[in-house]
Amino acid sequence: MKYQNIENKLFINHRKNFNKHLKNNSLAILNSNDEFPRSGDQNFLFKQNCDLFYLSGIDQEDTVLLLYPDCPNPLYREVLFLRQTNEHIKVWEGHKYTKAMAESASGIKNIYWIADFDNILHSIITYAEHIYLNTNENDNKAYTVAYRDIRFIGEMKAKYPLHHYERAAPIMRQLRETKSEGEVQLVQKACDITRDAFIRVLKFTKPEVTEYEIEAEIIHEFIRQQATGHAYPPIIASGNNANILHYGDNNQICKDNEVILMDFGAEYANYNADLSRTIPVNGKFTPRQKSVYKAVQHVLQESIKLMKPGILGSDYNQQTGELMTEQLVGLKLISMEEVKNQNPGYPAYKKYFMHGISHHLGLDVHDFANRYIPFQEGNLLTCEPGIYIPAEGFGIRLENNIVLTADGNIDLMANTPIEAEEIEEIMNSSTL
Template identity: 75%
Template sequence: MKYKQINNLLFVQNRSNFIKRLKTNAIAIFQSNDEFPRSGDQNFLFKQNADLFYLSGIDQEQSILLLYPNCPNPLYREVLFLRQTNDHIRVWEGHKYTKEQANIVSGIKTVYWLSDFEQILHSVIHYADHIYLNSNENDRYAHTVTYRDIRFINQLKEKYPLHHYERAAPIMRDLRVIKSDTEVELTQKACNITKDAFNRVLKFVKPGISEYEIEAEIIHEFIKQRATGHGYTPIIASGNNANILHYVDNNQICNDGDLILMDFGAEYANYNADLTRTIPVNGKFSRRQKDVYNAVLNVLNEAKKIMVDGALWNTYHEQVGEIMTEELIKLKLISITDVKNQPKSQPAYKKYFMHGTSHHLGIDVHDLASRYTPFAAGNILTCEPGIYIPEEGFGIRLENDILITKDGNIDLMANIPIIAEEIEELMNA
């Protein structure tokens, strides 16, 4: 791994918290993600299953975690199964965990090779009453591919049809949304790397460069600082491209007088940053651009104030919509008449601000969380209002990552330039 080893107390505590939520005499099994084919004889870069990583710290393909706290044989109460390495694998693929290294990373004492999994599972599963299995229950995900978790669920139910099967995902959804101090530190590290990439871009951008050249500057800084890479496909959208919310072509020339909307974030130790900034190609906002920019910034600053412990998801977004409505009226993009006549299902502001303001952030960029649970201390959420004006040829979005605490929220990106005049000064230094 590029990143520095994480103190295994994080994973020990995560497992302890998970086990406390299990029914009596239950076994839980977590699988690593599939290795997905890219082309011919190549796979995509492996990305670990978020829940397996959360509970073990193991960042390697073909791994299984078995938790059975009431197992009559104490040896099998916490077991990690790994792909067995050998000289051939070492030569062709490089480092894989030894049993000793896996113990240090995870804090799990009992480590076996994957070839022992079926026999060990069969020897203990009959003594369990409940079996907790995992699947992707992120409500932003639409299930179209039969991945490893689903295949394993089907296999296990065929072999052991009379057990009581339970869902691990609801427990993980409750646990992962509250970040520990270590998780906050890892997220802050990702944010700091992202900050350095943005500052690098500010010194680089000028009329005539291409969007992909900016993307190259960003990944250079990420890898230089031991990030795994991008937390998600970066958006480098100049001019009217900014009005395509998920624009990822990043292949156009940045023209004098245009703005560039950049949405990117580093992934460090599987934890993610998520930043958006909009800057002028020539280093100077026009009067109109700056007015819209400051309107978006005001919405962001006001939204952060109401993003507090106990706030309700829908109420929060409705309040942000009201703030945005006031700004759009000032900009003469909508009128008071538009607001009076708006249907409840489609507020007038949605014409220029059509997406949500926030999402949870963590091991997944759109982290596993319930939209029906109030915000709580320990949540990390994005705050990302935007105004998109196709008829004027530009769009502006600003985004920071916010940690909610009992004493108010903490902006993890407070040290990243965002004031329009500061950006102009840095670009022209």
């Protein structure tokens, strides 16, 4: 890992909170992610299972966490199983956790090699009544690949068919949507690195640079500051490319008088930032670009004020849609007549602002949360309004990351340049 060591108190507390949600005499097992094959003898870059990391802090393949708070043998109430390293692995792959290192990272004292898992599990599972297993329960996407958790469920039910099996995912959803102070600090670090990358881009950008050169500046700053890399594939969308919401080619030349919509974020210690900014290629917005920019910024500022504990996400989107409607009328993109006659299921503003304004953020960029539960204290949310005008060849999106607290919202990107005049000043007064 490139990032600094994390105090294991964070993961100890996460396990305590998880255990409180288990039924009496329950055993829970969580697996690391697969190493997915790429081609030939290569794998894709390993990314840890977010739930396993949340409960253990272990960032390594072939890892299993077993939690059995009521186990009659105290040795097996909290157990971590690791891939055993050897001289061959040391030479070819380098660092792997020793037992002492894993104990320091996780706060778990009972650590065994993965080869011991089956025997230890078999020695205690007959005493447990319920078995909690994990899956990726995401209502935005259905996965067709039989990943490790799915295969493990089949193996467990074949070996131990008469146990009561339970879902760990609802517990993880409830826990992960409320961020602890330690988690917020890690996201703040990711946001700070993202800010520095954005400032680097402001100092670098000029007419005739390519989108991929800007992407290169971003990853340079990320890696320089110990981020793992991109939190998600970056969007560097100049000109009309900004009207493709998930544009990712990043291969065009940035032309004079265009604007560039950028959506990127650093991943630090598996926690993610998610930033959107739009800048003028030549360092100066045109009057029309600036008027649209100011409209989006107004919606952002007012939407952050509306983002409060107790409001449902659907109601929040409706209220921010009303803010956007007002701005689009002012820009003469829609008329009051269109608003009056709009289809409630597809309001007039959706022609120019077609996506939702917010999502949860954390270990996943679109983090684990229940969309039918109101926002609450400790939620970490994005706020990302945009206006997209294909007929005029540009789009504007702005996005910050917000923590909800009892004392008001905390903007983790408050120190990232956003005022149009500040962006112009940096672009025209500095060089890389």
